[in-house]
Amino acid sequence: MLEKSEIIKAEKDAVKCLEEEIVFEIDSYGFINFIRRENIISDDLMRILENIIENEDEIASLKAFFDYKYKPDGILNIPFCG
Amino acid sequence: MSEYHTCEIELKDKIILIESLKEMGYKPVIYDSPQKLRGYKGDLRIQKAEIIIPKSQISRASNDIGFNRGKNGKYTLYISEYDESIAETGRGFVLNNLKKTYAKNKIIKEVSKTSKYKLKTIEGVNNKIKIKIELK
Numbered sequence: 273m274l275e276k277s278e279i280i281k282a283e284k285d286a287v288k289c290l291e292e293e294i295v296f297e298i299d300s301y302g303f304i305n306f307i308r309r310e311n312i313i314s315d316d317l318m319r320i321l322e323n324i325i326e327n328e329d330e331i332a333s334l335k336a337f338f339d340y341k342y343k344p345d346g347i348l349n350i351p352f353c354g
Numbered sequence: 355m356s357e358y359h360t361c362e363i364e365l366k367d368k369i370i371l372i373e374s375l376k377e378m379g380y381k382p383v384i385y386d387s388p389q390k391l392r393g394y395k396g397d398l399r400i401q402k403a404e405i406i407i408p409k410s411q412i413s414r415a416s417n418d419i420g421f422n423r424g425k426n427g428k429y430t431l432y433i434s435e436y437d438e439s440i441a442e443t444g445r446g447f448v449l450n451n452l453k454k455t456y457a458k459n460k461i462i463k464e465v466s467k468t469s470k471y472k473l474k475t476i477e478g479v480n481n482k483i484k485i486k487i488e489l490k
Binding site: 293294295296297298299300301302303304316317319320323324326327 | 364365366367450452453454456457458460461464465467468470471474481482483484485486487488
């Protein structure tokens with residue numbers, strides 16, 4: 273059985289691994305595609321996304337995505353500009 | 355006379371909006387209070403804006419293009435029918451190019467504000483901009 277400290281370390285390593293490369297792709301219409309392999313996100317990264325998006329409805333959708341949805345292709349499309 | 359069209363755009367950050375217009379090669383004029391826009395003959399129109407791209411910076415037959423902040427914090431774009439039509443051919447002021455530049459600058463600004471992440475690469479590929487960030 274793992275010690276508590278080992279579990280914490282393993283969790284930290286998992287998060288670090290997920291966040292090693294974060295890609296934003298801006299398409300020709302100015303929409304941002306935020307590309308993730310997993311539906312896991314840290315609070316710090318979520319805060320960055322909230323500030324980037326600037327749209328309360330989209331922020332709510334984003335939070336819902338990471339809270340409740342799993343999308344196997346890992347690509348979250350954020351409608352950025354109306 | 356080319357009429358003005360009004361379009362609320364999802365852009366809220368004044369500094370980034372101005373920076374992005376400059377990056378696109380314009381020299382926007384910024385006013386403390388909204389000023390009337392000028393048509394291609396120099397005639398004053400009823401539409402007012404705080405940030406104006408003078409028509410001389412767009413094309414010979416253009417009208418001023420303006421941005422005015424609404425009560426909800428979002429900017430409204432004022433653009434004439436003529437300038438919209440030339441934008442469709444990729445000339446003059448192209449809104450999608452502003453959105454792209456704004457989005458890029460917004461990501462750069464928000465990432466550089468944090469202590470945890472840093473920019474890794476910014477590259478243009480097939481009319482797209484790809485920005486990679488990583489943990490510091």
